[in-house]
Amino acid sequence: xxxxxxxxxxxxxxxxxxxxxxxxxxxxxxxxxxxxxxxxxxxxxxxxxxxxxxxxxxxxxxxxxxxxxxxxxxxxxxxxxxxxxxxxxxxxxxxxxxxxxxxxxxxxxxxxxxxxxxxxxxxxxxxxxxxxxxxxxxxxxxxxxxxxxxxxxxxxxxxxxxxxxxxxxxxxxxxxxxxxxxxxxxxxxxxxxxxxxxxxxxxxxxxxxxxxxxxxxxxxxxxxxxxxxxxxxxxxxxxxxxxxxxxxxxxxxxxxxxxxxxxxxxxxxxxxxxxxxxxxxxxxxxxxxxxxxxxxxxxxxxxxxxxxxxxxxxxxxxxxxxxxxxxxxxxxxxxxx
Amino acid sequence: xxxxxxxxxxxxxxxxxxxxxxxxxxxxxxxxxxxxxxxxxxxxxxxxxxxxxxxxxxxxxxxxxxxxxxxxxxxxxxxxxxxxxxxxxxxxxxxxxxxxxxxxxxxxxxxxxxxxxxxxxxxxxxxxxxxxxxxxxxxxxxxxxxxxxxxxxxxxxxxxxxxxxxxxxxxxxxxxxxxxxxxxxxxxxxxxxxxxxxxxxxxxxxxxxxxxxxxxxxxxxxxxxxxxxxxxxxxxxxxxxxxxxxxxxxxxxxxxxxxxxxxxxxxxxxxxxxxxxxxxxxxxxxxxxxxxxxxxxxxxxxxxxxxxxxxxxxxxxxxxx
Numbered sequence: 001x002x003x004x005x006x007x008x009x010x011x012x013x014x015x016x017x018x019x020x021x022x023x024x025x026x027x028x029x030x031x032x033x034x035x036x037x038x039x040x041x042x043x044x045x046x047x048x049x050x051x052x053x054x055x056x057x058x059x060x061x062x063x064x065x066x067x068x069x070x071x072x073x074x075x076x077x078x079x080x081x082x083x084x085x086x087x088x089x090x091x092x093x094x095x096x097x098x099x100x101x102x103x104x105x106x107x108x109x110x111x112x113x114x115x116x117x118x119x120x121x122x123x124x125x126x127x128x129x130x131x132x133x134x135x136x137x138x139x140x141x142x143x144x145x146x147x148x149x150x151x152x153x154x155x156x157x158x159x160x161x162x163x164x165x166x167x168x169x170x171x172x173x174x175x176x177x178x179x180x181x182x183x184x185x186x187x188x189x190x191x192x193x194x195x196x197x198x199x200x201x202x203x204x205x206x207x208x209x210x211x212x213x214x215x216x217x218x219x220x221x222x223x224x225x226x227x228x229x230x231x232x233x234x235x236x237x238x239x240x241x242x243x244x245x246x247x248x249x250x251x252x253x254x255x256x257x258x259x260x261x262x263x264x265x266x267x268x269x270x271x272x273x274x275x276x277x278x279x280x281x282x283x284x285x286x287x288x289x290x291x292x293x294x295x296x297x298x299x300x301x302x303x304x305x306x307x308x309x310x311x312x313x314x315x316x317x318x319x320x321x322x323x324x325x326x327x328x329x330x331x332x333x334x335x336x337x
Numbered sequence: 338x339x340x341x342x343x344x345x346x347x348x349x350x351x352x353x354x355x356x357x358x359x360x361x362x363x364x365x366x367x368x369x370x371x372x373x374x375x376x377x378x379x380x381x382x383x384x385x386x387x388x389x390x391x392x393x394x395x396x397x398x399x400x401x402x403x404x405x406x407x408x409x410x411x412x413x414x415x416x417x418x419x420x421x422x423x424x425x426x427x428x429x430x431x432x433x434x435x436x437x438x439x440x441x442x443x444x445x446x447x448x449x450x451x452x453x454x455x456x457x458x459x460x461x462x463x464x465x466x467x468x469x470x471x472x473x474x475x476x477x478x479x480x481x482x483x484x485x486x487x488x489x490x491x492x493x494x495x496x497x498x499x500x501x502x503x504x505x506x507x508x509x510x511x512x513x514x515x516x517x518x519x520x521x522x523x524x525x526x527x528x529x530x531x532x533x534x535x536x537x538x539x540x541x542x543x544x545x546x547x548x549x550x551x552x553x554x555x556x557x558x559x560x561x562x563x564x565x566x567x568x569x570x571x572x573x574x575x576x577x578x579x580x581x582x583x584x585x586x587x588x589x590x591x592x593x594x595x596x597x598x599x600x601x602x603x604x605x606x607x608x609x610x611x612x613x614x615x616x617x618x619x620x621x622x623x624x625x626x627x628x629x630x631x632x633x634x635x636x637x638x639x640x641x642x643x644x645x646x647x648x649x650x651x652x653x654x655x656x657x658x
Contacts, residue, residue: 012421015423016397051350053461055354057427058463079428079461084452087448088495089495091495092494094441094456096494096522097443100523100529101477108477109475113440115358116437118426119426119433121362122361122365132561133522137523140523141572191475191476193478194477195478196596197524197527218595242473246476246479271550275547304630307629307653311652311656322657325657329654336647
């Protein structure tokens with residue numbers, strides 16, 4: 001019997017049973033698959049059981065007592081998707097967030113997400129406007145951007161998603177940005193994060209012996225350790241927080257020891273400008289001018305950020321960085337004249 | 338009824354997940370068109386018909402005639418005679434729920450932790466710990482605006498109520514009050530947009546969420562957009578005007594080309610530098626973008642963009658006497 005068919009048959013049997021189904025009975029019903037008395041039949045059944053669980057079908061063994069015989073069952077309460085009992089606006093949040101993520105194509109567990117969105121129509125009595133809005137969100141991004149590039153990055157993301165979930169080590173070929181060198185390295189994949197519309201892999205790099213981020217578009221290839229797929233290869237280091245890493249500003253990535261830097265902005269800073277300096281920036285406003293202080297561990301990155309604000313901003317301190325800004329702008333001005 | 342073998346190439350796991358949705362969906366929507374099922378599942382109609390064929394062989398031991406699933410197609414519509422307890426889909430798997438929860442956290446809104454809790458409850462009991470562990474491994478971005486603001490927008494979309502927003506238009510550097518019929522939210526190149534019908538301008542427009550300063554839900558209800566309106570809808574109209582041309586040094590090129598965007602690479606030099614074209618962006622955007630590479634990029638054209646860049650450089654330089 002084909003596996004897909006066997007799994008569904010097994011699920012149907014256990015779902016319909018009002019009492020636990022004994023191993024002997026299962027063997028009788030599936031003589032070609034679990035027949036015989038050997039260990040092999042039990043192991044095959046256990047593998048199927050694990051696959052059913054991965055599909056969201058929890059098969060449980062219950063030991064018998066006076067009233068109940070021992071055997072396997074699917075707890076209906078624990079099987080059927082319940083109504084999420086969400087208020088319309090919360091349901092809208094799920095629909096909108098899910099469809100926007102799907103529209104990106106490249107999203108961790110994108111396939112699972114698509115299945116989840118389908119199931120969502122059962123998780124509420126009347127999704128109504130939210131479902132229409134979700135369709136609209138998908139429609140809006142329908143023929144957006146480069147299909148091939150997306151397909152490629154989504155397949156890499158899929159491989160990495162699976163590796164993150166199973167805690168399997170990956171071997172990647174990476175094209176570094178700073179030195180433009182290809183390196184090969186083994187990474188313990190801790191998680192995936194998005195920033196500025198691009199995805200990054202965060203993990204423990206065995207080459208650098210430290211936690212590193214890898215821009216997905218620069219990961220040339222991914223190979224997931226194929227050995228014992230159900231056994232984790234690593235544990236995540238204590239104290240690691242993906243959210244902390246993901247929300248770090250570019251000048252907060254440790255290249256050198258922390259340096260206090262001061263930047264002046266003209267006029268009151270807009271909410272976007274404030275956001276762009278991050279939550280750890282200290283602001284002082286006076287006389288229609290704002291001075292912001294940040295602790296930089298990568299002054300070059302801060303310089304790039306300040307330059308991008310054009311003549312709205314200037315670096316006040318430290319002096320060498322101010323001098324660097326002047327040099328960069330002077331060199332550009334020379335090229336322009 | 339005879340058992341049929343599954344077509345050899347079908348991805349078994351994917352098929353199983355699909356049919357576990359498809360059967361209950363057809364139970365709930367008797368006579369659903371094959372086309373609709375195909376669209377919902379993101380596969381071809383042929384694939385759906387093959388799935389239905391496969392399902393004919395599925396049943397419950399001891400496989401008496403009434404023990405089989407019985408779905409049939411009549412004039413392109415799917416009916417279910419016997420569903421063998423597959424009347425609702427299974428609970429969310431941990432990765433389904435985690436992906437959805439991560440997406441919800443990235444959008445935000447007052448309900449975001451409520452929906453994460455609801456998703457957790459919708460995972461089978463003994464998989465909830467794995468769900469939490471997995472959710473900690475995905476960070477899909479920081480919410481684009483305050484939770485209260487997003488919450489009101491979500492409410493307006495769900496209840497089809499107009500929104501009164503105070504909106505900052507970056508190109509004009511000014512704020513204005515608009516009344517918008519919020520259709521949906523969408524994300525593009527790292528930014529979130531509210532897409533809806535602007536009453537004052539009489540057409541559907543995108544509004545960047547981080548530029549909505551204030552918003553209030555109106556009592557007024559609006560009619561949902563028509564299918565035609567949605568089909569025509571694009572977040573942005575086709576780029577007008579000449580594309581901006583930029584020269585990127587090796588470092589800038591490595592960074593820039595890895596970002597999502599509509600680049601066209603015109604030239605690539607041996608050291609890794611590039612000349613690229615970007616359609617539909619303003620002179621201001623081009624200047625800021627080039628300057629964000631700290632001297633490793635410059636705007637080449639068109640003349641107005643080059644001038645804008647040059648002026649910005651000279652004025653910025655004047656701040657460092």
